[in-house]
Amino acid sequence: MSTISEEKPSDIRDGEIAVPLPDRADAAVYFIGRIRTPWKTRQDCPKNARQARETGQVCTLELDPRWVPGLRDIERCSHLVVFYWMDQARRDLAVQVPGHLGKGRGTFALRSPVRPNPIAMGVVRLIKVDGNRIEVAALDCIDGTPLLDIKPYYASTDSIPDAVTGP
Numbered sequence: 001m002s003t004i005s006e007e008k009p010s011d012i013r014d015g016e017i018a019v020p021l022p023d024r025a026d027a028a029v030y031f032i033g034r035i036r037t038p039w040k041t042r043q044d045c046p047k048n049a050r051q052a053r054e055t056g057q058v059c060t061l062e063l064d065p066r067w068v069p070g071l072r073d074i075e076r077c078s079h080l081v082v083f084y085w086m087d088q089a090r091r092d093l094a095v096q097v098p099g100h101l102g103k104g105r106g107t108f109a110l111r112s113p114v115r116p117n118p119i120a121m122g123v124v125r126l127i128k129v130d131g132n133r134i135e136v137a138a139l140d141c142i143d144g145t146p147l148l149d150i151k152p153y154y155a156s157t158d159s160i161p162d163a164v165t166g167p
């Protein structure tokens with residue numbers, strides 16, 4: 001179990017808490033491809049999936065060709081859940097102060113890319129599959145972000161219309 005570090009690194013905001021990371025990872029992942037987007041920097045990116053959709057842009061999931069057989073039947077799905085690896089995010093913050101919030105909030109109460117395992121997710125509309133390229137609309141990540149997984153989105157099980165998130 002990690003303990004909270006006593007010294008605050010200079011590159012974190014007042015109120016943020018960094019913790020020492022474990023000495024070693026417990027598992028490894030395979031990147032199954034890369035995500036091609038119009039956005040070259042974090043600042044350029046839409047802030048979230050909704051903003052990404054509203055840009056009207058198309059993004060492309062470029063799959064490692066070895067996984068193309070895994071796309072069989074995917075065109076049955078109107079929407080997909082995409083999991084990706086926020087490779088430019090730090091991983092040691094337990095409490096963060098998002099600019100728009102101005103106060104500390106726990107990492108697991110945030111959709112920030114900064115987390116111990118920087119996994120992001122987005123629900124996207126499937127536009128077209130062409131070989132190893134899957135066009136979707138759209139994602140909130142930098143061009144070249146590693147792709148972790150793709151799953152069908154099931155409105156019947158994944159959608160909870162009366163879910164709320166407090167202020």
Ligand SMILES: C[S@@+](CC[C@H](N)C(=O)[O-])C[C@H]1O[C@@H](n2cnc3c(N)ncnc32)[C@H](O)[C@@H]1O
Nearest residue numbers: 042045046047086087088089111120121141142
């Ligand atoms: C708030 S996160 C949300 C990610 C995802 N939709 C989720 O809910 O898990 C989106 C932001 O992450 C940042 N970002 C995008 N690509 C990144 C990358 N490869 N590494 C680190 N941060 C990234 C950008 O600032 C972008 O606006």
